[in-house]
Amino acid sequence: MQVWDGISDARLTFSASEIGLERPQEGMARLTENLNLQRGLLRHLEKLPEVQLIDKTKVQSIIRDTEERGGWPLVHLDNGRVLRARLLVGADGFNSPVRSYAQISSFGWSYDTQGIVATMVHPPRGAFQGPNTTCYQRFLPTGPIAFLPLSPTVSSLVWSTRPHIASALTASDPDVFASMINAAFRLPELSLRYLYNRIIEAQANGTPLTHAEIQQEILWREQSHSIDHNSAYASAVIQPNADVGVPAADSESLPPLVTSLQPGTVATFPLRFNHTDSYIGEGQGSRTVLVGDAAHTVHPLAGQGLNLGIADVECLARCIDDALQKGGDVGSYTALLPYAQERYLENHTLMSAIDKLHKLYTSTLEPVVWARSVGVEVLNEFDSIKAALMMTAGARDHKLNNAAAGWNMAAKGVEGLAAGVNAAKLLSGGIGGMIGMGL
Structure with a gap:
């Protein structure tokens, strides 16, 4: 991957070979068309007889059952059918009806983009x-x-x-x-x-x-x-x-x-930042949980929107499985709490970083352009940091070829420190010493 500044041309390059992935099929990430993702998912569901797929049907309303019957969510469909859910998962996008039912508030803003x-x-x-x-x-x-x-x-x-x-x-x-x-x-x-x-x-x-x-x-x-x-x-x-x-x-x-x-x-489509105050419904909205865009929406500049949603689902599946293994109630707040604890901070940290990056690169002020360009030039020399970014952003668990690869990255990081300071010195006489002392 090659990323560069449209004003200063400061460039950051990522290569899969830097994390021990030499073969083409072992790229740091994979780009797949949405139609193929959907097709693959449908084929997988066909192998699971316990899963019932309801299509060509709209949700008319979601209401809460009586307290005598547990207060479970009741999903009314336009074909007259009513689904009573022990756990209702809202994977229904930014304008989530499940989020509205659970009365989970959110905060955010629209970008002028x-x-x-x-x-x-x-x-x-x-x-x-x-x-x-x-x-x-x-x-x-x-x-x-x-x-x-x-x-x-x-x-x-x-x-x-x-x-x-x-x-x-x-x-x-x-x-x-x-x-x-x-x-x-x-x-x-x-x-x-x-x-x-x-x-x-x-x-x-x-x-x-x-x-x-x-x-x-x-x-x-x-x-x-x-x-x-x-x-x-x-x-x-x-x-x-x-x-x-x-x-x-x-x-x-x-x-x-x-x-x-x-x-x-x-x-x-309009771009926006949006994050719910909670991923789990409480009180009148209990037995609900949000994943993906229903819980968070982020600027696409880092290509992490789908990856965040997939990570949500993976974590939620682990929590549900753990609750079942222990004989617990999959819709209870206790069973769902580990999901919120693991995913909320991780999602918010990445979303905030992406938001700041967007704001940083929309500025044309010379000091800002200079500062971000120096940062990119220095970061480009740190192979170990770039390797960490690649392994995180690709949403894949990369296993390095051998233990020596880890030491090689650490050594390159030390070499990158010296090279980064030298690059900074070229850009500004005094910045190199500041970076060296700071590190």
Whole structure:
């Protein structure tokens, strides 16, 4: 994975080989389309006869049973059926009916940002390049743009930007949108602002820009920034045989050029931060528990939303299993408390870090840009810290090849300290000593 600052170009790189994963199938994380996740889950449920799947049915209401009958939640379906639940799990998204029934309050805020997703088509990597197994993310002041590989010729887009920019981009011709995706990974931020304004003004005047017009605009901006047309940073003219021959020296620093978007895959959604005050219902809302987006919603810049939900489910399953093994009541507060104790703080810590990261990278103030760039350059030298981040963010339990690998990471961390201080000295005469003393 390669992550860089859209203003200073300070770059942070992650490689699976740094945590002892050499083979391609042992990547630090795996990107899977939602349809495939659903298909795999349904196939697994078919092997579990004790699980009954009810589909094509809506929940009309959730009410509490009488105290004489235990006060269990009663789920009324639109087919007239009523489900009486010993434990009601709310895995029903941000606008959770289960959370409303349990009267669990939440706190948070909406970001002035829209998320854009799409499936992108591009040429395969050339014979002298590595496979399409690298994620790219550029942090722009308007929000990060991410390129997430799915196959040799298909990748997923997650672009967070201002609502008016998102509306203009998604309303444009798909070829224009594809050209803007390429430019967003390559052009300086000043030129991107100009292109946003051109697209918005053209749409306001009723004459949207054509693909040829936006390509001409991009070409002019590239020339004004002295970008060589043979460089990987050039996107105005896509060479038909660009994957043949020796690639540009900087080709691995950027994703492949997008040639088109799969029809029907472009979508937008508002971004927000939201966390419930509790994961367990009490009193009138007892015998309920929340997981995933019903409990927490986070900015997608770190790609951790689904991972947090999966970790919730894994932990809750352990708590339920433990209660059953001990002959306890799976819906009781006592049985569910370990789940809340384990997951709430862990989720909130990561969510807060992501929120601060979003706010940090939306600033264009020179001192802030300088400080975050120094931090990235120093962090990039600490292999041990990066390894810890990879093993955590990938939501997979990585086992290093042997015990020596752990010592190697520790040694690299010490080497990284010296290299990091040297990098800081290059950026500022006095910061190196400060970092050294602090550490």
